[in-house]
Amino acid sequence: MSDVHLDSALFFKRAERIFQAWEKSSGDTAELEGVTALQVVLGEPNDDTPAYNKTMSLQLYLLGFEFPSTLMLFTKSPRKVTFVCSSSKAKLLKQLQSDRDIDIDIQVRSKDEAAAKQVVKDLVLSLGDGKIGSLPKDKPAGKLVDDWNSAVSSSKAGLEVVDISSTISAILNEKDGEELKNLITGSKMTATAMQHYFKSKMESIIDRGTVVPHEVFAGLVEEKIGNDDKAVDMKLWNKNPSLGDVDFASTEWVYTPIIQSGGKYDLKVTAQSDNSPLKPGVILASLGIRYKSYCTSMSRTFFISPNKKQESYYSALLEARQEALKKLKAGAVVSDVYNEVHQFVESKSGTLGQNFLRSIGFATGIEYRDSAFVLGPKNSRTLKENMVLVLTLGVQELPDPKKQGKTYALLLSDTVKVGQSGAVVLTEGVTKLGDVVMELDEDEPESEPEVKAKPKKANGDAKAKSPVKTRTGAGSARVLATKTRGGNRENVEQTTSEKIKANQARLHAQRNADGIKKWEKGGKGKDGEGDKVVKRYESYRREEQLPRALEDRRVYVDEQRQSVVLPINGFAVPFHISTIKNVTKTEESDHIVLRINFQSPGQIAGKKEDMPFEDPDANFIRSASFRSQDQRHMLKVFDSITALKKTATKREAERKELADVIEQEKLVEVKGRHPYVLKNVFPRPAPEGKKTDGNVEIHQNGIRFRPDGPASKIDLLFSNIKHLFFQPSEKELIVIIHVHLKAPIMLGKKKTYDVQFYREVTDMSFDETGGKKRRARYGDEDEIEQEQEDRKRRAELDKQFHDFARRIESAAQAQQYELEVDVPFRELGFSGVPYRSNVLLLPTTNCLIHISEFPFTVITLSDVEIVHLERVQFGLKNFDMVFVLNDFKKTPIHINSIPVVHLDNVKEWLDSCDVPISEGPVNLSWPAIMKTVNDDPLAFYAEGGWEFLTGGGSDADSSESEEGSVFEEDSDVFDDESSSDDESGSDFGGDSDDSGSEDFDDDDEGDDWDELERKAERADNKHREKGGDDSDDDKGKKKKKSSRR
Secondary structure: OOOOOOOHHHHHHHHHHHHHHHHOOOHHHHHHOOEEEEEEEEOOOOOOOOOOOHHHHHHHHHHOOOOOOEEEEEEOOOOEEEEEEOHHHHHHHOOOOOOOOOEEEEEEOOOOHHHHHHHHHHHHHOOOOEEEEEOHHHOOOOHHHHHHHHHHHOOOOOEEEEEOHHHHHHHHHOOOHHHHHHHHHHHHHHHHHHHHHHHHHHHHHHHHOOOOEHHHHHHHHHHHHOOOOOOOOHHHHOOOHHHOOOOHHHEEEOOOOEEEOOOOOOOOOOOOOOOOEOOOOEEEEEEOEEEOOEEOOEEEEEEEOOOHHHHHHHHHHHHHHHHHHHHOEOOOEHHHHHHHHHHHHHHHOHHHHHOEOOOOEEEOOOOOOOOOOEOOOOOOOEOOOOOEEEEEEEEEEEEOOOOOOOEEEEEEEEEEEEEOOOEEEOOOOOOOHHHHEEOOOOHHHHHHHHHHOHHHOOHHHHHHHOOOOOOOOOOHHHHHHOOOOOOOHHHHHHHHHHHHHHHHHHHHHHHHHHHHHHHHHHOOOHHHHHHOOOOOOOOOOOHHHOOHHHHHOOOEEEOOOOEEEEEEOOEEEEEEHHHEEEEEEEEOOOOEEEEEEEOOOOOOOOOOOOOOOOOOOOOOOOEEEEEEOOHHHHHHHHHHHHHHHHHHHHHHHHHHHOOOOOOOOOOOOOOOOOOEEEEEEEEEOOOOOOOOOEEEEEOOOEEEEEEOOOOOOEEEEHHHEEEEEEEOOOOOOEEEEEEEEEEEEEEOOEEEEEEEEEEEOOOOOOOOOOHHHHHHOOOOHHHHHHHHHHHHHHHHHHHHHHHHHHHHHHHHHHOOOOOOEEOOOHHHOEEEEOOOOOEEEEEOOOEEEEOOOOOOEEEEHHHEEEEEEEOOOOOOOEEEEEEEEOOOOOOOEEEEEEEHHHHHHHHHHHHHOOOOEEEOOOOOOHHHHHHHHHHOHHHHHHOOHHHHHOOOOOOOOOOHHHHHHHHHHHOOHHHHHHOOHHHHOOOOOOOOOHHHHHHHHHHHOOOOHHHHHHHHHHHHHHHHHOOOOHHHHHHHHHHHHHHHO
16 A cells, blocks of 8 residues: 555545535536535445445545545535544655545544544534535445444434435536546456457467357456456557557456357346357357456447348448437437337337337446436437447347257447537447358368268278379279379378468468559659659868869869869869769870760669759760870879779678668666576677677566677667567577568678577587497497486477577567567478578578578568469479568568478468469569569559469470470480480470370370380380490490599
């Protein structure tokens, strides 16, 4: 309680409203007329005390905190608030200093029972006779309550106790600015939980057919704001950017989430989630979050494969909601609003009107459900501006069209604010019919058991399900063809391509539509000219700044001003070095000629010009030539201009290189405790270029590497971390925590996007027993023990690094950054050449990475526009992969020489990540392609976008010579065999031509192995007759051996 700070100004501001309503008692506050005092007493807390009542709400409204066993007594003449409480609470209430209009009197109850009773008796006697306003429906209990009731009943003055619940309700229902702010924040949190967690989680459970009880599901939703065991799920709340400053310590659930399905529905506010499993059909969900003591709530109905009748009923409920929002405005009578909404529902459907709820909501705030302000047909009170209501439209006991004898219910509820012209919804979201309907394929559950039982079925049944023809007597010839080696290869490849065909068509269409939409909105001119900045260079501002050496009217190089001054028609004309392209010299017998070439548009053909011009259509000087007999001076000018241009070019290149480098904010160190530390790790790249070890620490807004030696420390802020990877030591010599940054930072004199911390898993142990002795004692106990220790050490390091990576993730999420540890899938890895060496590339959930060696490769799949596979053709052992990024100004990333055995796996992985794929038989000129795209992106997408990569026509014929060259590199034998393809019937006749495979099928369908052997023998004989020899094969083999050497 020592941390309790009372807002004195807020207390007196709100107490003033109570006294004003008392002094001008009329309408909703008419029951205060003739009342002498207002008594509000909160008893001792117990299990029977309701979670929300008006006494508790009034204390929170005035003081911001609950004060159990405390009496508040308001008297009008003079204005005075008297508190009767214990000594500890009195110390806190002394923060309320008496205002000029309202006095504060604090009476302390002594621990002596007789003295405590006397304090209450004296207070009752001071009131005299008259009426005392009270809240009897709250039914407080405790010693203070008993003493007060006893003193009032035994008073000789004859005090009368009257109920003032309606008055307190009216005062609390008109919200001020601070209250509305808290209600809006709570409403956003409720809507976010419903839209971004409950809906997606529910759909996932139904889609997978998982058995999850309503009660367990409600518990999963409840965990999202955090509890004693789990932290707040910041990944969820970060999906709503307006929830950045939420105080989760002041956040709680109004009630445990209510989830109902399976034909049992209760639309009362006291409903609870039962233990029956979540079932498809009609699902009702109610969520309510209380933020800083203010309650919000919303309810939704979700349909799984509904029929037209259910959809029409829900659409009618949506229309009734719009009608109710129009009617709920300042000055409207509650009973009239209910009757009009009820009549509207009846006009839409008699069944809906007959089963419509008896009220359409209630007022809310600190007290969740104000029983004195229910939106029903008997409430004659009027609405006022800034009232906050829970609008609830529900229909129950509707006959279920899918299940005879069963019923279902519809529920649509929101927190709304009353305005002058209607109500505004605060919990908007998941309302439209398309948002709440999920179509479930009812055939899927039935087909799965058939697949499992398929081997037990007869051929006839299996034939109906399988796209592959079954073996029959009539088709024995075709069965024989599939028995040959490689005969099933086409079926396997077709199966893989068919798997991804539909999804890839959807992805390509979506990419094209998104591209058109993007560039229609933001495209300004061609090649992004709207984004180009024309630099203005100024050599001299005034004529007086020109150097005196120009009086000689000679070419002069001013290195300080980075300018070259040329004498033109008797005037000194300065040119900044950036306007000069280059300078050339021509030496003759008695003189020398300098030719200075200037920058001008259109000089660089076929390439992107780096220097934009303000008016490319203006007249430009291409060059200027100067002839002089002073060769010494002209050579000096030539060298000076060349050196100045070289320096300027280098400076500009460095500026471009460091343009995207950011200066990070300062790291805020953890205070009050030691930070979590990972000891004895090495950073890569090293800050000073030298290998040094140190410790990694987790602080409040980032991580810090603190070296043991004199090297500089490395700070990485959570706000700049894009990906966090943990790579275990499996089949590696090191265990790694790798950080990929959003924007590069400077480490030493170099910029980097990647920083990793690693430790070697092997220790420096040597075998000193000698090679012969060790071989003789192969398999002894020492070696086995050493291997066990090595495995144990690897497991310990993996656990240590993984736990530390999880701590980084938790610390980042606590600061509301969406960061997750990503672990590579080694079983999906494939080799390739991203730079110069062949390395193992590992897919993760969001990326493709290689972080075991420098240089690192990290490709974020969400940044990829399309992946094109090059050199995909029959006979080649490798293919290449090109990642085209969403930012077309960035160069596409190439990964070369991937073994073709990984082709199907790569395709399936990219397709599962929803990345569009295309393939072709040859390498493309990507600089030319990207130049075309950047010239006019909108026109590029309008003409089909990346469809030219997906196979509008076949390039197999045009690339036949290139394919042949690949075969020649492998062996000379193919040259001889290719000339006799037609005669021998060899299947090498067309490496990528479909007709070749068709001819093979037609000619050799019925051949058995003996016939194939005879054909092969005839082909060998023909080969020898043409001058071929078995020695040719030997030559080929020798050639291979020599190349290996």
